Amino acid sequence: MARRYDPDRRQRIIDAAIAVVGERGIAGLSHRAVAAAADVPLGSTTYHFATLDELLSAALRQVNGEWMADFARWVDGIDPAAPLADEVAALVEGTLAGDRSRVELEYELYLAALRHEAVRPIAAECLDEMVRLLGRRIGDERTARAVVAFTDGLVLQHLLTGQPFEPAVVRDGLAGVLG
Secondary structure (H helix, E strand, O other), rough: OOOOOOOOOOHHHHHHHHHHHHHHHHOOOHHHHHHHOOOOOOOHHHHHHHOHHHHHHHHHHHHHHHHHHHHHHHHHHOOOOOOHHHHHHHHHHHHHOOOOOHHHHHHHHHHHHHHHHHHHHHHHHHHHHHEEEEEEEHHHHHHHHHHHHHHHHHHHHHHHHHOOOOHHHHHHHHHHHOO
């Protein structure tokens, strides 16, 4: 029996892993679940990704790439005349607006680094790149790191508590952090 040429299979497996995590969480991620979601033989998932950490890493890299593209667009759009706190409030508001399933997936994959050591460098790279991009735009990497940490914590708290978003709280809180 000839092998079927399927150049998109690896990408379909990554997309399926992301979908599985989105539907079932990290605990639901398995080669079997991903193979079923990608409509590929189980052996294909283990051929392309020998371990679940490899698969999780590929999924996180893809999700981070999408997030970083959005973040870079936001950084490029920062109005230098506007207070940074207002710009950050707009970022958080946009992140939390509407369907939160994408941002919940992003954080689920991001926080997987707590339990999956192989994924930690990918999460750290994303944070460092956010700091680099924002630091270049505002001229201060220390401030950028504080803003990124504040924003991460704020978004995560809103996701966990479901509290309504209040831009004034972000502006006041960030003003306190920045001094």
